[in-house]
Amino acid sequence: MRTCVGCRQCRPAAELVRLVADTGVNPPVVVIDHRKTMSGRGAWLHPDPECLGLAVQRKAFVRAFRIGGLTVDSDLLMREIESVATQRGRHKPATEEQVAEDMSTP
């Protein structure tokens, strides 16, 4: 079980998204660890804009990662969270192959 840094509820990790601090950029920034395989300290959050809003409000990420100068691009995270929420809502279990949606290509 993991604790959502937004609403503080304990939920199975499968229901939450993992966030990590990307320290490869300056200043470090909070990113979503979609595969849940990135190293380092992680924070867990519901794929829910409300939980993200709460987490940003109470500076939960700064506290979770303990990294000086950490920035939170809440607009970017909000878009990603919304896309995760949409995907999870639309495609229930993995009965249909997900079309590769590579957000990183321009």
Ligand SMILES: [Zn+2]
């Ligand atoms: Zn939550």
